[in-house]
Amino acid sequence: MNLPRNCTFTEADWHALAACWHPVAFADEVTDKPVARQLLDEQLVVFRTSKGVCVAKDLCLHRGAPLSLGWVQEDELVCAYHGFRYATDGRCTKVPALPGVPIPVKLCLTTFPAVECFGLIWTCLTGEAKHPLPDWPETEDTTYRRLHLPSMEWAASAARAIENFLDVGHFAWIHTGTFGNRELPEVPKYEVVRTPSGLHMEYPYLAANPEHSPLAEKAAIQRWMVYDLTFPFACRLGINYDGGRRYVICEVCAPMSAKKVRIHFTVAMNFDHDKTADEILAWERKVVSEDRPIVEAQRPEELPLDLTEEFHLRCDRMSTAYRQGLVELGLGKPFTA
Ligand code: FES
Ligand SMILES: [Fe+2]
DSSP: OOOOTTOOSOHHHHHHHHTSOEEEEEGGGOSSSOEEEEETTEEEEEEEETTEEEEEESOOTTTOOOGGGSEEETTEEEOTTTOOEEOTTSBEEEOTTSTTSOOOTTOBOOEEOEEEETTEEEEOTTSSOSSOOOOOGGGGOTTSEEEEOOOEEESSOHHHHHHHHHOOTTHHHHOTTTTOOTTOOOOOOOOEEEETTEEEEEEEEEEEOOTTSTTOSSSEEEEEEEEEEETTTEEEEEEEOGGGOEEEEEEEEEEEETTEEEEEEEEEESSOTTSOHHHHHHHHHHHHHHHHHHHHHOSSSSOOOSTTSSOOOGGGHHHHHHHHHHHHTTOOSSOOO
């Protein structure tokens, strides 16, 4: 596949990332109207028919109008400009201006695989992913309640954004309005385990628990935090509290371009089902808003994969392992996402 117009990635990085699954939308964002999304500088249209979800290039082959301006009718995508209709496999099925005239076979949209999983719609721009989707059973488990924030566009690279999610050293500094404990800046030694498709790390943390926390019960609360990263940009954080209470956060960063990311933030919990969704999500919104200004301001925007750039200390093991993993995935130095 050719690189997208105005591609912000190096050719090698683009191809390495195009061979991975990335989410383009939350499943509940794609209902009866086509949705426009950008992934790896490619403009995509995501739409739903009775057969499921579809992802295609957001470009009508007739005169280049975005198909996301159109609509879905009888399980086909209709272009808003001259009404050409496209089936879910991309074939043009109707040219209203020329009824009965055969339609060239080449009049066929470029489509991509579309998989609905964990409440997200995922695609892969090479047509066949070289790496697996994450394995997050809680998000499908009916004993867990699943909620999500609206997807967020940040002016940051996907790698900077997910590395921030993996970083345990910033809690005491950035998150003092929520769970960060200013009294506990020390990062105890932890181990990072390489898994077939990512990284695993466990980290105990005595979190601050202010009154506006949905878990309000005492001023500090012990968390056992379990990180499972799936390369390149998906991470599940299982937060275990005593009494078998489990609060799972899945963050998946979709690289819109080398310096822009769409963040999908889902929560699944097996307790406190009486708390309102607003209460839970207001807390998460606050946590995320503590991260955002720093992540958007980090320079360079690119994540330096050469470990001689930036300083890596023992407390940064997870980040170091993450950067090494991206190199193994085929990303170059300097990496631009
Ligand atoms: S541009 Fe789509 S039908 Fe003409
Ligand atoms: Fe954070």
